[in-house]
Amino acid sequence: MEIKNNTVVITGGAQGLGFAMAQKFALMGANIALIDMAQDLLNTACEQLTQLKGVTSNIKGYAANVTNESEVENVFNTINSDFGYIGVLINNAGILRDGMFIKAKDGKVVKKMSLEQFQSVIDVNLTGVFLAGREAASHMIESGKGGVIVNMSSVARAGNIGQTNYAASKAGVVALTTTWAKELGRFGIRVGAIAPGVISTAMTDAMKPEAKQRMLAVTPVGRLGESDEIAHTAQYIIENDFLPAAW
């Protein structure tokens, strides 16, 4: 699918990886709709995108919480009518709230991961992906033009110490991706996921040093990734019309 003149919606697009993707696609001539909770970050992000040299496309920011069903329905309806259609969704909004499942000292349990700590991450990283994916796919089907959905998973999907909540959410994102790819192909909608290792962003700055170190130790290239390298991967999924080739 062509990126130039397409409409690319990016959740959690006001900073980090989402913003890096917005930069890349705006420079390629895409119209960009950023969805984020942080209005101040959204304003700055839209201003920066509009000021990029050579960018003449339509750039808009929308404040919405991806965990809230009616907010997600409304924001996708608004974007669809503002831009005419939705060609690409980058389902990227995500949070970390790391902690051990259970902490024990001298045979006594001293701390357990709270349900709230577990649920808050599932709400954004899994339910949010479900809601945004559902609304984007509905508009893509009704437009008759098909589309591409790129979901953000993580290497943590295979399990990672201190990330019960995050790992479960990211494994769930892979399951949503393969299911949607199989269900939505008939409507001309392709669905793929990216499962990055550790990339240098505000989110990884907030990670506990031990967790970051553990992830780096299993990174084949032995360094943090750059946001633009993930944006490049998203570009590949959007442009390669044979993906997903097989699951």
Ligand SMILES: NC(=O)c1ccc[n+]([C@@H]2O[C@H](COP(=O)([O-])OP(=O)(O)OC[C@H]3O[C@@H](n4cnc5c(N)ncnc54)[C@H](O)[C@@H]3O)[C@@H](O)[C@H]2O)c1
């Ligand atoms: N950075 C990494 O190393 C890394 C590695 C693997 C996967 N990922 C995944 O990539 C995605 C982006 O990560 P990042 O590092 O850019 O994070 P980030 O914290 O820099 O940006 C995430 C954005 O999501 C927004 N957001 C959070 N909750 C939201 C909600 N409920 N509704 C709407 N917006 C919300 C935040 O305001 C923020 O702008 C996440 O899904 C993350 O899990 C990141």
